[in-house]
Amino acid sequence: MTDPSVPPVAVPAAGDRRRAPAPAHLRFFHGPMDCGKSTLALQVDHNQSRQGRSGLLLTQGDRSARPLISSRVGLSRTAVEVDAGSDLLLLVRSHWAGGRRVDYLIVDEAQFLTPGQVDQLAELVDASHVDVYAFGLTTDFRARLFPGTQRLLEVADDVQRIQVEVLCWCGLPGLLNARVVDGAMVRSGATVVVADTAPTPAPTDEAGDETGAEVHYQVLCRRHHVLGQLGPTAAGPGQLALP
Numbered sequence: 001m002t003d004p005s006v007p008p009v010a011v012p013a014a015g016d017r018r019r020a021p022a023p024a025h026l027r028f029f030h031g032p033m034d035c036g037k038s039t040l041a042l043q044v045d046h047n048q049s050r051q052g053r054s055g056l057l058l059t060q061g062d063r064s065a066r067p068l069i070s071s072r073v074g075l076s077r078t079a080v081e082v083d084a085g086s087d088l089l090l091l092v093r094s095h096w097a098g099g100r101r102v103d104y105l106i107v108d109e110a111q112f113l114t115p116g117q118v119d120q121l122a123e124l125v126d127a128s129h130v131d132v133y134a135f136g137l138t139t140d141f142r143a144r145l146f147p148g149t150q151r152l153l154e155v156a157d158d159v160q161r162i163q164v165e166v167l168c169w170c171g172l173p174g175l176l177n178a179r180v181v182d183g184a185m186v187r188s189g190a191t192v193v194v195a196d197t198a199p200t201p202a203p204t205d206e207a208g209d210e211t212g213a214e215v216h217y218q219v220l221c222r223r224h225h226v227l228g229q230l231g232p233t234a235a236g237p238g239q240l241a242l243p
């Protein structure tokens with residue numbers, strides 16, 4: 001019977017003179033919304049799989065509301081939807097138990113991982129030589145690190161800020177995400193609210209009456225995030241008392 005704790009490609013025992021597997025890495029790519037994280041995730045997957053490697057794609061709360069990694073460039077791929085309760089070691093081992101190779105993991109929306117799940121990714125790298133490529137937001141709408149991001153910054157072998165600049169309305173590079181609720185920037189609320197950068201119609205009931213607020217995000221430079229200014233004419237809550 002297959003032991004699910006052992007990857008199907010055996011790791012040479014100590015003293016075995018055959019070439020040891022190349023060391024695996026935990027790589028973390030981060031940035032604000034709309035900087036191309038999901039696009040890069042799909043490009044990495046494409047390049048890895050083209051070399052005959054077998055990957056597993058994970059996501060959590062993709063904007064599409066489907067188990068997908070979807071990029072605004074138009075690409076998308078089916079992924080396994082995980083949540084805070086998912087055991088990532090078990091998930092990969094169940095693939096091995098089913099005879100499927102997992103040479104690498106692509107993890108999108110990695111900011112939503114718990115610190116414990118990030119440690120599981122590190123264990124897969126170190127103990128099982130699985131390469132992990134994680135992609136996520138640097139900071140939340142309050143400009144604070146997400147817990148998953150913080151843990152990735154702490155333990156990843158390689159950390160890269162994505163170089164594609166997202167521009168604030170003023171033309172400066174934008175690194176911070178503002179949450180906009182019914183047209184106004186907010187600074188309190190749940191950490192996780194899945195939404196896009198493009199404004200969408202507010203949710204309505206069958207009669208067409210609004211049942212909730214319209215929520216989207218806007219990338220701003222630090223100055224305009226601090227001031228709460230969403231544009232040259234939109235007032236934003238610039239008058240809000242800052243914490």
Ligand SMILES: Nc1ncnc2c1ncn2[C@@H]1O[C@H](COP(=O)(O)OP(=O)(O)O)[C@@H](O)[C@H]1O
Nearest residue numbers: 032033034035036037038039040070071072073
């Ligand atoms: N029509 C387009 N043509 C070229 N690039 C586009 C187009 N639409 C979106 N993009 C690029 O896609 C980026 C967003 O990519 P995406 O992977 O969805 O970002 P993220 O996952 O970081 O939110 C934008 O910053 C822009 O560079």
Ligand SMILES: Cc1cn([C@H]2C[C@H](O)[C@@H](COP(=O)(O)O)O2)c(=O)[nH]c1=O
Nearest residue numbers: 033034139140141177191192193194195
């Ligand atoms: C800033 C911030 C974002 N989110 C959500 C909004 C989106 O659903 C995702 C990020 O998607 P992207 O691929 O990077 O565009 O995260 C959130 O839940 N909380 C926040 O503070």
